[in-house]
Amino acid sequence: MRKGKMVKDGSNNVPSLRPTSIWGQDRKFIYLTLNLTDAKYATVRIRPDSLFFKANGIGANGKHDYCLDFEFYKPLQPTGNTYKILGRTVEFKLLKDKVGEHWQQLCKDQPKPSWLKVDFDKFFVEDEEDEEETDNAKSEVDKVIPQLVDAEVQKLQQQVLGQIKVGYLVFYNLLQAVCFSIITGTILSRIIADPYDFHVGTYDITGSYMKFCQALAVLEVIHPLLGIVKSGVLTPAIQVFGRNMVLFMIISPQESIHGEKIVILLFLAWSLIEVIRYPQYALSVINYPIRIITWLRYTAWIPLYPVGFYLEGGMYMYKHMFKQRTKHLKNISGTSTSKKKS
Numbered sequence: 001m002r003k004g005k006m007v008k009d010g011s012n013n014v015p016s017l018r019p020t021s022i023w024g025q026d027r028k029f030i031y032l033t034l035n036l037t038d039a040k041y042a043t044v045r046i047r048p049d050s051l052f053f054k055a056n057g058i059g060a061n062g063k064h065d066y067c068l069d070f071e072f073y074k075p076l077q078p079t080g081n082t083y084k085i086l087g088r089t090v091e092f093k094l095l096k097d098k099v100g101e102h103w104q105q106l107c108k109d110q111p112k113p114s115w116l117k118v119d120f121d122k123f124f125v126e127d128e129e130d131e132e133e134t135d136n137a138k139s140e141v142d143k144v145i146p147q148l149v150d151a152e153v154q155k156l157q158q159q160v161l162g163q164i165k166v167g168y169l170v171f172y173n174l175l176q177a178v179c180f181s182i183i184t185g186t187i188l189s190r191i192i193a194d195p196y197d198f199h200v201g202t203y204d205i206t207g208s209y210m211k212f213c214q215a216l217a218v219l220e221v222i223h224p225l226l227g228i229v230k231s232g233v234l235t236p237a238i239q240v241f242g243r244n245m246v247l248f249m250i251i252s253p254q255e256s257i258h259g260e261k262i263v264i265l266l267f268l269a270w271s272l273i274e275v276i277r278y279p280q281y282a283l284s285v286i287n288y289p290i291r292i293i294t295w296l297r298y299t300a301w302i303p304l305y306p307v308g309f310y311l312e313g314g315m316y317m318y319k320h321m322f323k324q325r326t327k328h329l330k331n332i333s334g335t336s337t338s339k340k341k342s
Contacts, residue, residue, distance in 0.1 A: 018115040019059045019066040019090075020147070023106045024122025028099050030076070030106070031122045032092040035059065035148065036066055037155070039085050046081045048072075048097065055090070060151050068115075071108040074101065165228055166285055172219065173282035177275060179213045182206075184271040187264060203258040206267055211252065213274070214244050243270065266311040273304045 019034040032051075039057035054067040080095040096103075105111050183206045190198040220236040223229045251263055280297040283289055 017059065017061055017064050017066050018068055019057075020115055020117075020151070021068070022117045022119040024119035025096075025103055026122070028096060030072075030092075030094040030096060030103065031119060032094065032106070033119060034066075034068070034090040034092075035088070035151070036090055037088045039090050042085060042090070044083060046076070046083070046092075046094070048075045048078050051092070051094075053090070055085075058155065060147075070106075070110065070113075073103050073105050073108050074098075169228065169285045170282050172216075173278045173285070176213055176216065177278035177282065179209050180271045180274040180278065183209050183213075183267060184275050187268045187271070199259055199261040199264040201259070202264045203267075206264075207252075207258065210247065210267055210270070214240070214247050217243075262311060269304055269307045269311055273301060276300050 019036045021032060021034045023033070024031045034053070036055065037058040039055040042053070042055040044054075045052040050069075050071045052069045054065065056065050057063070059066050075097040077095040077097055081093070083090060083092045106116060107113055110116075186206050187198070187202060190202055194200075217236075217240045221233060221240055224231050224233050224236070246266075251257065257263055276293065276296045280289075280293050283293065
């Protein structure tokens with residue numbers, strides 16, 4: 001619980017969104033409760049004849065700026081008026097100008113505004129003539145309770161869906177991080193063990209992991225389309241489909257190049273990028289950044305991306321040269337056959 005702080009604010013721009021509120025009274029005080037969760041940046045001005053309130057929080061319409069600006073039905077004392085910003089509500093305790101005076105309504109020009117209901121538990125009736133009004137007030141309270149319950153249920157549903165989304169994104173990014181770590185560790189260990197022939201047999205170990213990771217990476221194009229992440233579609237689409245063309249259309253179908261150094265070095269360049277990127281994404285999802293990982297995420301790509309582009313270009317060139325070789329070998333073979341027949 002935290003005490004609100006009075007702030008002078010000359011703004012008269014009142015948003016259309018008003019927090020659902022309930023009010024009551026006893027002989028001495030007016031009680032006003034605003035149903036606004038996690039209210040922040042509150043601006044409050046209480047005057048003997050009016051109330052101004054503005055804050056950002058979660059109300060019946062979700063997380064927005066909410067505002068109230070109205071004149072009181074009767075005046076207040078100039079001092080002794082307080083408010084508290086709690087976890088789910090903002091509560092005002094306002095001192096009447098005349099003790100024992102009964103207020104027929106809260107707002108001067110609005111007898112029954114749509115955003116305001118009666119808090120029957122805090123509603124004092126001065127004499128028997130007001131019993132009928134009290135009954136009406138209780139009926140209004142009975143009506144507003146289901147609305148408040150519905151709002152809480154919707155809020156709970158949003159929280160559950162949010163937790164599911166966070167869990168899924170953490171699992172996805174950690175899975176990719178583990179697979180790319182296996183690829184990176186395998187290639188680096190083989191380079192250390194045999195710097196000259198490290199590429200021999202390495203594709204047989206790392207190829208299936210790389211195919212799995214890149215096939216799974218197609219989800220990164222789907223995530224923004226479904227609203228799971230708040231990012232664009234174009235950037236991941238270019239990266240994912242660009243890599244997949246090289247992997248599935250050039251490298252994978254041609255077994256003769258699986259043992260080439262350029263293929264393994266390309267795998268290493270890709271893996272060194274992703275072994276940093278995916279852990280950083282997982283940490284950002286749970287709002288737990290680690291400075292060194294964040295620094296590496298936005299620094300390591302500077303040398304690694306150009307290397308990756310260079311090696312990918314080399315693969316396209318290799319494919320072109322392989323086609324030319326196959327074409328000329330066929331021509332030579334056809335020429336030799338025709339000479340033998342002659």
